[in-house]
Amino acid sequence: MPKESQLMASLPQQTSFTDEAWVEVIRKMDEAYADLIGYQVQVEEQNTALEEARSFFDSVQAAMSDALVACDHEGRIQQVNRAFEELSGSAADSVVGLSLVSLCCEDSQPRLQQALQQLRQQPVRDLEISLQGQKGPVPLALNCSARFNRRGRLIGIVVAGRPLGELQRAFKELHQAHAELKLAQERLVQAEKMASLGRLVAGVAHELNNPISFIYGNMHALQRYSRRLIKYFDAVHAGQDRQSLMALREDLRLDKLIADLDSLVEGTLEGAGRVRDIVDDLRQFSSTQKTSKAGFDLIHTLSSALHWITKESPAQLKVITDLPEQLQAYGHSGQVHQVIVNLLQNAVDALQDQSQPQLFIRAGQTEDKVWLQITDNGPGVPEDQLPRLFDPFFTTKPVGQGTGLGLAISYGIVQEQGGSLTLENCSQLELAPVASGIQASLYLPRSTQAEEKNDG
Ligand SMILES: Nc1ncnc2c1ncn2[C@@H]1O[C@H](COP(=O)(O)OP(=O)(O)OP(=O)(O)O)[C@@H](O)[C@H]1O
Ligand SMILES: [Mg+2]
Secondary structure, three states, X not given: OXXXXXXXXXXXXXXXXOHHHHHHHHHHHHHHHHHHHHHHHHHHHHHHHHHHHHHHHHHHHHHOOOXXXXXXXXXXXXXXXXHHHHHHOOXXXXXXXXXXXXXXXXXXXXXXXXXXXXXXXXXXXXXXXXXXXXXXXXXXXXXXXXXXXXXXXXXXXXXXXXXXXXXXXXXXXXXXXXXXXXHHHHHHHHHHHHHHHHHHHHHHHHHHHHHHHHHHHHHHHHHHHHHHHHHHHHHHHOOOOHHHHHHHHHHOOHHHHHHHHHHHHHHXXXXXXXXXXXXXXXXXXXXXXXXXXXXXEHHHXXXXXXXXXXXXXXXXXXXXXXXXXOOEEEEOHHHHHHHHHHHHHHHHHHOOOOOOOEEEEXXXXXXXXXXXXXXXXXOOOOHHHHHHOOOOOOOOOOOOOOOOOHHHHHHHHXXXXXXXXXXXXXXXXXXXXXXXXXXXXXXXXEOOHHHHHHHO
């Protein structure tokens, strides 16, 4: 608004007022009045905007569950929000003007004081202090920031305090949820193992049936033979003459019996050996981490796993191998067996709808590692799913046929033994034996004599 002196200064310089001069005065006064009205409207608009901003700010502040304190540059409280009032048990009016530090418990005061002094250089993050509340200390995690004016001078401090009780409770709940999840995962891992054991047991029962039934048959034959032999020896002891002994020998068909004996015993021993091998295989599969690491033949472990898996697979499955006689790896053979069983099972599962299913198995060694590659000519995996194959519970198999833990567990086992396990689409490889399908590559430490001696 123009001042009166400015108004007078802008009047024409005359010694006496003429009519025109009065008109000019009135015009200037009109102008000044119109300006006044304009300023008035502007001020009112600004006031309304200010009011709205203030009520918005107040409602945000009131809705916060964190305490908010605005202080001047010396740390004296200028304003607090409702959460601060509730936590401290003091009304805003009673704390305005007090130093924030003085409202803290004694043991917190030096820390807060020091942090506020350094605030110009660095903001304070998660400083744990206790506020003196009406009902006792209130633990808070503070974040403090400095407020500067346009010229960069410190004009105040803004402090936000999160009640630690709430954080601690949230942390406890998180901890408990984590523990429950871990337990559920352990149970699932166990369930996965039991499920694969279940699959194997069906094969094992079938496999055991064969040798046991022919051992059984042989033993029955031996039992019958022994009765006939006893009868003949009784006759010998009774002193029967040579002629009747010859007749008895003929009658009892002893010559055929004697010719049979060797093959009966051999067959029985072979059957018993087969049973022992099956039990050995099973023991390998069910062995746990408790066994110590040792040198073992990867080819033997592979053969045993392959034997079980291919037994249940479609008859037209063609297994093409390129393997050395033996390959000394170092680790837990039982666990490696479990890994290979899963890789083979996955490959066989992927080949289910293939008209000419093929499995390529190669193995070899480098300076310090042994390797095994299992490749199938199945459909492979969409590229975007590849990174998820090792995720626990990732499965594309129907419910009840796969838990999605096989590869996750295998990965853990191989890592723990200092090896590596990768799955790639053959379509992305230059040297794969087939154009489609998956190539699984397993690397394990090579056994050295020193390691084996240490184990011994
Ligand atoms: N050779 C493969 N060809 C195609 N897909 C594969 C192959 N190997 C693994 N996968 C994919 O990876 C997924 C995860 O395999 P993983 O062995 O972890 O679990 P799963 O076989 O589904 O179940 P589980 O092993 O627990 O019985 C499979 O569901 C399948 O989609
Ligand atoms: Mg699997």
